Amino acid sequence: MAHLDLPQARIWYDQTGAGADIVWLAAGDMPGATWRDYQVPAFKNFRNTTWDARGVGRTTSHAPRPWPIEIHAADCVQLIQRRCNPPVFLVGLSMGSLIAQEVSLNCPDLVRAAIIMGTCARKTGFIKEWEDAEIEFRRAGGTLSRAFAVAHYAILMYPAEVLGDDALWAKVRPVVAPDYGSRDGAALAEQWQACVDYDSLPRLPSCQVPLHVVAFSHDVQTPPARGKVVADAAPKGHFHLLEGLGHGSAFGHRPDVVNAVIRDIIEGYMSDP
Numbered sequence: 001m002a003h004l005d006l007p008q009a010r011i012w013y014d015q016t017g018a019g020a021d022i023v024w025l026a027a028g029d030m031p032g033a034t035w036r037d038y039q040v041p042a043f044k045n046f047r048n049t050t051w052d053a054r055g056v057g058r059t060t061s062h063a064p065r066p067w068p069i070e071i072h073a074a075d076c077v078q079l080i081q082r083r084c085n086p087p088v089f090l091v092g093l094s095m096g097s098l099i100a101q102e103v104s105l106n107c108p109d110l111v112r113a114a115i116i117m118g119t120c121a122r123k124t125g126f127i128k129e130w131e132d133a134e135i136e137f138r139r140a141g142g143t144l145s146r147a148f149a150v151a152h153y154a155i156l157m158y159p160a161e162v163l164g165d166d167a168l169w170a171k172v173r174p175v176v177a178p179d180y181g182s183r184d185g186a187a188l189a190e191q192w193q194a195c196v197d198y199d200s201l202p203r204l205p206s207c208q209v210p211l212h213v214v215a216f217s218h219d220v221q222t223p224p225a226r227g228k229v230v231a232d233a234a235p236k237g238h239f240h241l242l243e244g245l246g247h248g249s250a251f252g253h254r255p256d257v258v259n260a261v262i263r264d265i266i267e268g269y270m271s272d273p
Contacts, residue, residue: 012058013051031057073102104209107151120226157248159218174253204233216245
């Protein structure tokens with residue numbers, strides 16, 4: 001584990017392994033280390049870089065909020081340029097998928113392909129109303145007890161199969177609890193605001209990077225139709241729908257399914273001449 005000192009931030013990252021570079025971009029409110037429990041061990045023949053975005057984990061920002069997606073993407077670009085051997089593969093979930101879109105749009109030479117899960121082009125309808133409500137609640141000083149926060153966010157992360165199975169719930173509960181059980185409300189709101197404000201739709205038709213959108217049929221945070229918009233708008237867009245999975249199923253629920261799709265996509269590019 002190490003840090004990358006930038007003029008306005010100190011980015012905490014972890015880089016292990018050898019081979020082609022995969023840079024993992026975590027969801028909002030999740031530290032990069034989450035990938036190391038369920039994904040990195042399945043990609044030992046690659047060099048894996050995980051990192052904490054501003055507002056979570058051990059990264060510190062010297063610049064005050066706001067931190068829009070463009071700033072997170074600029075941090076990621078610096079990490080790729082200074083610590084990786086581009087072009088790299090980007091794998092992002094939720095907020096991480098928006099960062100991956102922005103990096104792909106701004107610096108296509110750095111990205112071989114982007115795998116973006118639980119993604120969208122812009123927030124509208126229910127997903128915007130929900131995040132707006134969360135932001136308003138937190139900025140008004142609202143807090144949730146640890147027990148209520150775990151239950152509340154678990155519903156948004158996992159499908160009914162998990163919530164209705166005591167053994168599965170016991171397995172994934174430790175994933176939810178650290179990220180939401182006692183988070184700083186202001187930092188939480190700031191990351192959500194970055195997601196609400198982001199809009200890639202006007203620029204997606206000019207994207208030069210292959211964008212592989214991985215959607216989950218039971219994702220209530222970012223329903224599959226939202227990801228399909230991204231895949232359809234991008235000239236090199238591809239849409240993959242995984243049945244029975246929720247927004248956070250990569251962690252503890254069905255990482256085997258998610259990892260297999262990621263590996264198939266990446267290996268398709270590794271075999272290119």
